[in-house]
Amino acid sequence: MDRRRFTVINEAFICRFCQSDVQPLRTGCRNHCPHCLHSMHVDDFPGDRAAGCGGLMIPVSVFSHSKKGYMIEHRCQLCGHMTVNKLALEDPVQPDNMETVLAIMKEMATKRQP
Numbered sequence: 001m002d003r004r005r006f007t008v009i010n011e012a013f014i015c016r017f018c019q020s021d022v023q024p025l026r027t028g029c030r031n032h033c034p035h036c037l038h039s040m041h042v043d044d045f046p047g048d049r050a051a052g053c054g055g056l057m058i059p060v061s062v063f064s065h066s067k068k069g070y071m072i073e074h075r076c077q078l079c080g081h082m083t084v085n086k087l088a089l090e091d092p093v094q095p096d097n098m099e100t101v102l103a104i105m106k107e108m109a110t111k112r113q114p
Contacts, residue, residue, distance in 0.1 A: 005045040016040060017056060023094045031085045032059070032072065034096045037104065039083070041076040053079050062087070062104050070101070 010024040015033035022033050029046070032039040039057035044050040055078030065071050070087040087096045 005048070009049070025088055025091055026093060028086065028088065030088060031083075032057070032074070032096075034088065034091070034094045035100070037072060037096065037100050039074050039085070041079065041081055041083075043083075051081075053081065055079060055081075057083065059100075059104050061108050062101055072096075072101075072104075 008029055010029045012024055013022050014020070015022055015036060015038060017038035018033060018036040020033055020035045022030065022035075024030060031043075031046070037059040039059075041051050041053040041055040041057050042049050053076060055076040057074035057076050059072055060075045061073040063071055063073070065086075068086050070089060071084050072087050074083050074085070075081070087101065088094075089096050089098065089101070
């Protein structure tokens with residue numbers, strides 16, 4: 001990723017999907033709800049808040065990256081835009097919900113079977 005296109009914004013928000021209060025991460029930037037793992041399509045590039053869409057980003061897959069750890073992929077419900085973000089499974093304040101992560105992985109495995 002081009003680091004010049006990454007703007008650090010790490011602020012609290014209320015999840016538009018489940019209405020949970022979401023706290024900032026201790027390290028890094030949170031772009032999704034730690035409870036339901038949904039996000040919002042607000043950025044063209046991380047942190048720029050330039051996307052005009054504003055659609056709900058649905059968690060569609062979870063995968064392991066050899067250097068970054070577990071990643072979550074989102075698809076915008078309105079325009080289909082796809083993004084990838086690191087999961088915050090070890091955040092001391094509000095870690096991502098492992099049960100939700102496992103449910104996404106289970107759904108992925110079910111879709112792959114004939």
